[in-house]
Amino acid sequence: MKTLYLLAALGLAPTAALAELRFCNDTDEVVSVAVGYKGAQDWTSEGWWNVDPGDCKGVTVGDGPKTHYYYRVEARGITFEHEAYMFCTIDEEFTIVGDTDCDARGYDREEFVEIAMEGADDHTVTFSATEDPAQVGTGPATDRTANAAGSGGDTGSAQTETGGAALLRNVLRTSPEVETAPGGTYGEPFTITGLFSHCDVLDAGINCYFIHDGWIYTASSYNHTSTVLLEDLNTRELNTTMLFTGDLSSYEGKEAEIVLTSYFETASDGFESERAALQGFWKSADDSQFEVVIHGSSYEEVYEGIPDVPAMMQFMQGCPDAPGDGVAFQLVTPDGLDDRCFFVSYVDDNAFELIYAGRGNTLAFVRN
Structure with missing residues (x-):
């Protein structure tokens, strides 16, 4: 449970230029909420806002409306499910620029839940002590309905495919269905046919690697790729040719950091x-x-x-x-x-x- 701090009223007042996130508390405990977003300089996290039992609180952050926000909620005696969108936090009131090297900078590194605004001006999240945090409000629902056992990561659809859809999925060996941000959210969209090499399972995440045309493409749970996708890749045969799709978020030297959204196996290159x-x-x-x-x-x-x-x-x-x-x-x-x-x-x-x-x-x- 985080130390409870109430941010100044100025930070809570909605403005016309910013989207409003509204957090409602249906539990019997005070909940503390932190929010993450893409700021002018880098990924940024802010907190904590306290919401009393039975109350709602509006939060506006950043320098303009965003397509995606992220939140973390904590309360004494209640465990809430989160996803593998990682941001830095501390127990006190904070604004932290950057979502990497949290430990080295004296912060905690914790999981947040994604909110896809999809053009809406506001979004309401309601917290319940008896189930996962449910998202309701003016925007389309973005809550996940099935969790990968023990992964602590992103979750996929609970629906079971039958008939032709299931047959096509089995033949192509496509990626699991997960909710992902619209193309271009994290960088330039791409679709490439390359070779999936392998994955490295680290202490708090997974990195998976592709190679194509003299470039190394790295998809990581530290960089907004769904843990469900990465865990599935980690079960695939090494050196499998795949068509993979996502956003190119950054590159340096001969390595490109990507946010992976989907993939499926294709014909081998002959080696x-x-x-x-x-x-x-x-x-x-x-x-x-x-x-x-x-x-x-x-x-x-x-x-x-x-x-x-x-x-x-x-x-x-x-x-x-x-x-x-x-x-x-x-x-x-x-x-x-x-x-x-x-x-x-x-x-x-x-x-x-x-x-x-x-x-x-x-x-x-x-x-x-």
Whole structure:
């Protein structure tokens, strides 16, 4: 339970230029509410507003109307369900700019629930102690009706498809249905056919990686991608070709941060046998201190037990500016500084050999 603070009346007064969020309390306890939104500088969170039992309170925040808001609610003795939209908070009254590095900056990092305004000027959220927070009001309902067990993340539709819709979904192996923000909410919309590499399950979230045309695309629960989608991706076969859709939120070097909204499996690019054979832990046949770990499309070199920065393997026929057209892969690192290319001259269950394009030397490995 957060320490209860009442923000100044000025912060509660609605203005014509701002959308109003209205929070109603149907519990027997005072509830404290925090709100998140996209501010002029960065993602911003503010709190706490206290709402007495049986009362409602209007809140306006930010520098103009937003397409999406986010909220967190807490009350003594009551546990409310939230989604995996992460913002920084503290127990005292606060306005925090930025939704990353919360711990390093002395804040808590906590889950919020999304509100899609969809053109409405106001939205009402009603809190109940006997069920998940229900959203009602002038705008379309945006509450979720089914929760991924134990995930603490975004939730999807509770409806069960039958007939042709279910058959099509099974054939295409499409992503789960979840409520997502309209395209363009978090950046430039895109649709790309690329390779799903793998996911990393972290202490408080999931990162999943795609590679396409020499770029690494990262979808993360820390960056507004539904946890339901990421948990589903984490069950998919490594190195699966997919058509994936979302918003490009930012990029640097050769890595693009994306907010993923949907995906489905497509035909392979023809390199699946080489990728499958290369998976695992390998040791150099010439230097016992040199090892390589390949997981999905991730390629990590380790020397004397010290790992280098992982790279992604972009498979292709031949290497740029090198003679020959055999099966090869080019390394792609987030900073774009490593673009080495190797021909795969031999691979089986126990050994493989690479020819370093441009140098001609052969690297031989045995399974560790």
